[in-house]
Amino acid sequence: MKLVTVPFFISHQGCPHTCIFCDQRAISGANGTLPTAGQITAKIDLWRSAAGGRSLEIAFFGGTFTALSQKIQEELLAPLQPLLEAGTLDSVRISTRPDCIDSGHVAWLADMGVRTIELGVQSMDDTVLAASGRGHSAAESLDAISCIKSLGLRAGAQLMPGLPGDTPSSSLASLEQVISAGADFIRIYPTVVLQGTELARRYAVGDFTPLSLGRGVSLCKLLLQRAMQAGIPVIRIGLQADEGLNAESILAGCWHPALGQLVRSQLYADLVSRFVPPGQQVTVYCHPARLSDVVGLKRSGLQSQTERGVSMRVAPDVTLTREELKVETEGLSIIYSIINDINYSIHEV
Numbered sequence: 001m002k003l004v005t006v007p008f009f010i011s012h013q014g015c016p017h018t019c020i021f022c023d024q025r026a027i028s029g030a031n032g033t034l035p036t037a038g039q040i041t042a043k044i045d046l047w048r049s050a051a052g053g054r055s056l057e058i059a060f061f062g063g064t065f066t067a068l069s070q071k072i073q074e075e076l077l078a079p080l081q082p083l084l085e086a087g088t089l090d091s092v093r094i095s096t097r098p099d100c101i102d103s104g105h106v107a108w109l110a111d112m113g114v115r116t117i118e119l120g121v122q123s124m125d126d127t128v129l130a131a132s133g134r135g136h137s138a139a140e141s142l143d144a145i146s147c148i149k150s151l152g153l154r155a156g157a158q159l160m161p162g163l164p165g166d167t168p169s170s171s172l173a174s175l176e177q178v179i180s181a182g183a184d185f186i187r188i189y190p191t192v193v194l195q196g197t198e199l200a201r202r203y204a205v206g207d208f209t210p211l212s213l214g215r216g217v218s219l220c221k222l223l224l225q226r227a228m229q230a231g232i233p234v235i236r237i238g239l240q241a242d243e244g245l246n247a248e249s250i251l252a253g254c255w256h257p258a259l260g261q262l263v264r265s266q267l268y269a270d271l272v273s274r275f276v277p278p279g280q281q282v283t284v285y286c287h288p289a290r291l292s293d294v295v296g297l298k299r300s301g302l303q304s305q306t307e308r309g310v311s312m313r314v315a316p317d318v319t320l321t322r323e324e325l326k327v328e329t330e331g332l333s334i335i336y337s338i339i340n341d342i343n344y345s346i347h348e349v
């Protein structure tokens with residue numbers, strides 16, 4: 001049964017400096033204060049009653065958890081211990097920087113119920129990391145993933161295509177390296193220019209050109225497909241829209257409130273376009289959970305086929321996987337997959 005994640009945003013807490021692209025207050029909508037033990041247990045109680053019997057996972061996002069003082073880390077994790085022992089809580093997830101990981105500390109976190117550590121890898125290209133003021137190297141990300149895995153925890157990698165100095169090829173190489181290193185899951189956050197950041201200053205004077213939405217969708221499509229081919233889940237594409245992140249706080253870059261859906265829709269549209277020639281009438285079946293992706297935002301998936309001269313109807317089919325489409329034309333019915341039946345070249349991005 002799927003876990004319900006109870007999020008706590010500890011914006012910027014523990015961070016040794018501010019990365020040039022980061023405004024965690026805008027990203028998370030949180031004000032950067034740490035929750036008290038009472039606030040933690042009250043929020044868990046609230047979420048537990050809404051979880052309908054599903055297991056709960058607590059997540060500390062938005063800062064550098066392992067760089068908080070030992071005392072603060074204990075204060076945040078201590079209220080969870082009785083709940084973990086009682087089985088009320090299933091696990092704890094934290095996010096941190098790759099250069100703030102060591103085996104002794106990860107072992108202690110594991111004892112305190114942490115099962116997943118998400119790393120802000122961002123890129124595996126040292127030139128990009130340096131140009132983005134990250135303050136850590138790609139080798140430190142590899143070491144961190146290896147350390148987390150060797151102690152039996154799950155390692156997640158967050159990647160940011162479109163940072164200064166990044167190219168589609170280096171984004172793809174970054175993805176492939178974190179997959180080879182053993183990352184259990186990935187988040188893809190294309191770079192956006194947030195007001196008040198150093199990146200915004202560089203953008204204003206013409207020193208930084210962000211990915212457009214169109215190029216970002218093309219690149220994310222390719223990255224998502226490569227991750228699917230490797231069997232690694234991409235659990236999020238694009239920063240979440242919330243009260244702190246809006247048209248005013250975002251100056252430029254690849255952002256859309258439903259970026260993940262745009263990317264998946266494009267994959268399905270490409271698959272249909274590849275196998276259904278213009279002039280055909282077609283019924284496309286998909287897994288019920290993918291109906292909205294195949295139809296597309298504001299029916300854009302249907303519209304793009306109409307523009308090609310294809311009349312497309314979409315229907316659910318529970319026998320298909322989420323990656324498959326069954327394409328029916330004039331009595332012919334063939335199942336295709338977005339994982340294996342389209343080939344993208346990085347040079348198309």
Ligand code: SF4
Nearest residue numbers: 015018019022062063
């Ligand atoms: S380490 Fe993460 S949370 Fe901290 S400033 Fe950098 S990007 Fe933001």
